Amino acid sequence: MRRRDATGFPTIVGMELRHRALQVLHLTDPDEKAAATLATYAQAATLSIAENTPASPPDSPPLPGHPARPLLLRHTEVARRSPATHAGRAVLIHAIAHIEFNAINLALDAIWRFGGMPRDYYLDWLQVAAEEAQHFGLLRAHLRTMGHDYGDFPAHQGLWTMCEKTQHDIVARMALVPRTMEARGLDATPLIQRKLRQVGTPDALAAVGILDTILHEEVGHVAIGNHWYRWLCEREGLHPESHYTTLVQRYEAPRLKPPFNETARRQAGFTEAELQWLLQG
Template identity: 65%
Template sequence: MHPRLGALAALRLTDPEQKVAATRALVAQLNAQPGEQPMSQHPVRTSGDDDGVPGRPERPLRVSATAVEKRSPFTPEGRAALIHSICHIEFNAINLALDAAWRFDGMPEDFYRDWLRIADEEAQHFTLLHSHLQAMGHRYGDFTGHDGLWSMCEKTKDDIVARMALVPRTLEARGLDATPLIQAKLRRVNTADAHAACAILDIILRDEVGHVAIGNRWYRWLCEREGLDPIAHYRVLYRRHEAPRLKAPFNLEARAQAGFTDEELRALAQG
């Protein structure tokens, strides 16, 4: 199967474990057979390609961001809800990476390889978090989840420039800011499960710097191709698609590692 059709097939799977397995197998096969199938042109599209996209289990129940459970790390139930919320983000991140690899035609080969590698790493993150959640006596789906990450994928499905601007380098970049704050709270809890969660978040933060860097790289590449000013056009896209407002504190060091420019970092620091 063509790797991008394989991405679509994995994207449509509803069972989380099956989606993880299919994603990891797809990327392993791609790595074992580099360059065998050019990916810039998609196999023939049909009007039903978006059917079943994204595949998701019946649970968790999806609610508004204001209706999710309280996630105080200072109670066992609150810590489980917190881990579940990050697990939910990683599950959605598998879908968004598979969608980017499948949906957009005519990009360089490296674009598809980048997004399939991201899908593989998000699948690893989900597995780590879900195993930890199960050790705490819960499973993915036991708590509610909101749809913020996927709703932005929907809004940007016809505009690859907007997708790169507003998913990896906006929504995912917020994870660079939030993760150290979550870890600081968990360290104050000072339980074995909290320390184990911090170790998993170290891995996720390291990898997410690379994911945001890929978003920055391809956003700037697309802006150059289309004669757009990256900073000015970002403001246009941010307003057009009603992206969430960026709120301090910002992890400026991680954002710099992820390829944000000095000008962008100064603008964030100044509010």
């Protein structure tokens, strides 16, 4: 059931958490999705989890729900521009905003799709979804100060592609989405910030501050992925490091290349052996 809250956005009520997550995942309007995610997080303490995995209605559009814009292309078709220009910085901020919007969907999908996990698993990913919604809001607001909005430039769905590949394997999902695809943001963000500081314009420096907030919280998100990956490996009698290599090959995950933000990765729970594996590339 949906009703509108004081902000004018619909909230989803009368459902267990995993059912709510699926319904929010179906929402197409970015502001509605972010608002409904935050509203669900605010009510987390009062929600039951749902023992049975909810079913997506047979006539539902494909997941995730996304707006008509931006135009979605293959990642190789999305043009890059120099952040030295105003237009280039707008494209950059738009690309990061799209990643954060996708990250809301990834966290919601982790909640509704996989049953049989402890309550803390679902609450952890709900927290991630809420923080990603806040990140998206910060970036979209900044983009608007630059004379643009979310949807103005093409984007790609690389993160969601890996989500689809791992939809039947929660161990692979934890290994290859939060601690592989999303962890790449820990490496990329300081490099982006350095370029923006070199530009030095007010909008570039404002973006650096926003990225500071995002980087701090993304360390926690990757740590959650690391925690649940290792928890699952222990439950299933798997060696986390060797099984990770198997999953990378099985699901054709990208082999990451340096430079790596080793400090942030350690804070997020990567072991020295895992860092060495990455560095040996």
